[in-house]
Amino acid sequence: MDNKTKYPRHVAVIMDGNGRWARKRGLPRVQGHRAGVIALKEIVKYSRRIGLEYLTLYAFSTENWKRPELEIKNLMNLLLEYLRNELEELKTNNIKLRILGDSSQLQAEVQQQLIKAVTETANNDGMILSVAINYGGRDEIIRAVKHIVADICAGKAGIEDIDQKFFEEYLYTKGIPSPDLVIRPSGELRISNFLLWQIAYSEFWFSDCYWPDFTAEMFEKALEDYARRDRRYGGVNSAD
Ligand code: IPE
Ligand code: IPE
Ligand code: MG
Numbered sequence: 001m002d003n004k005t006k007y008p009r010h011v012a013v014i015m016d017g018n019g020r021w022a023r024k025r026g027l028p029r030v031q032g033h034r035a036g037v038i039a040l041k042e043i044v045k046y047s048r049r050i051g052l053e054y055l056t057l058y059a060f061s062t063e064n065w066k067r068p069e070l071e072i073k074n075l076m077n078l079l080l081e082y083l084r085n086e087l088e089e090l091k092t093n094n095i096k097l098r099i100l101g102d103s104s105q106l107q108a109e110v111q112q113q114l115i116k117a118v119t120e121t122a123n124n125d126g127m128i129l130s131v132a133i134n135y136g137g138r139d140e141i142i143r144a145v146k147h148i149v150a151d152i153c154a155g156k157a158g159i160e161d162i163d164q165k166f167f168e169e170y171l172y173t174k175g176i177p178s179p180d181l182v183i184r185p186s187g188e189l190r191i192s193n194f195l196l197w198q199i200a201y202s203e204f205w206f207s208d209c210y211w212p213d214f215t216a217e218m219f220e221k222a223l224e225d226y227a228r229r230d231r232r233y234g235g236v237n238s239a240d
Contacts, residue, residue: 003227008180010054011047011223012202014194015040017186017210024210030074035212037082044129046216048093050223054128054176056100058194062136076110079133083113087120094126100172101135102143128176135172137196144170173198181226183219185209203229 015036022032040057047055060075067075090097097117104111114133147170151157157166168174178198184190187208191199205222207214230237 003224004050006227007050007052007223008203008226009052010056010177010179010181011052011219012056012058012179012182012195012199013043014058014182014184014192015211016058016184016188016192018212020186021210021212029071030078032210032212033075033078037078039212039214040082041086042216043214043219044095045093046219048095048127050220052127054130054179056130056132056173056176056179056195058132058135058192060101060133060135061193062101062134062139063193065134076107080110080113083117087117090117090121090129091124094124095121096124096126096128097121098128098130098176100130100132100140102139103134105134130173130176132172132194136193137191138193140172141197168197171197178202181205181222183207183222185211185214185218201231201233203231 018032018036019029020032021035022029025031043057044055059079064075065072099114099118103114106114144167148157148162148167152159173195178200179195179202181204182191182194182199182202183205185207187206189206195202203226205225207218207222209218
């Protein structure tokens with residue numbers, strides 16, 4: 001059966017398990033993050049090849065600041081390296097980069113690279129690759145509320161304007177449909193503050209595999225599983 005027509009438009013991935021992948025091999029955690037970037041590149045490439053419209057990756061949460069300073073520094077350096085090395089590849093593949101989260105808290109150098117990559121890919125329309133960095137779902141909702149209140153106080157909107165569609169205009173994901181499928185590897189069965197508003201009706205796919213071991217074949221398996229699910233959205237199956 002060809003399930004491709006039932007494939008998701010938007011897949012969000014919590015890239016987890018890098019540290020445990022490294023520990024299992026007696027390596028420092030940073031090597032796990034390095035291996036994680038290789039997996040990330042494979043998944044981006046595969047997603048683009050199959051024509052996925054939106055791929056969203058959780059790279060650094062608002063809670064990840066609790067980690068040791070050295071690990072944070074390593075993660076930021078890897079992000080810089082990724083942006084520098086992959087920008088041409090993103091452009092060649094017609095991928096548009098979006099950043100979800102509060103970048104203002106990141107090092108100036110990282111901010112500059114992010115702006116450069118977002119600007120230089122802004123006109124691409126092959127796939128939207130959103131990377132969540134210093135992102136937290138609760139943080140995003142509070143930020144939206146503050147902006148809405150400010151707009152109401154400034155007379156730009158009225159309370160009666162607030163509905164779900166209006167609210168979504170204030171989220172980092174503005175203009176991007178909610179994820180159809182959320183994938184979390186590493187064996188954890190939780191959301192860890194990812195896209196809280198947007199996942200209200202998402203399908204979930206969990207795996208025990210650590211992120212650096214995650215392959216395009218596993219990704220495809222997740223999409224195939226998704227294609228067989230019946231998304232009722234609170235309604236009844238059309239065959240019933
Ligand atoms: C995910 O891997 C990467 C980030 C959160 C930045 P982890 O570093 O959380 O790996 P584990 O969960 O400790 O194995
Ligand atoms: C979630 O992973 C965040 C990212 C993958 C960026 P964590 O490793 O930070 O989540 P917890 O601590 O297991 O909830
Ligand atoms: Mg983790």
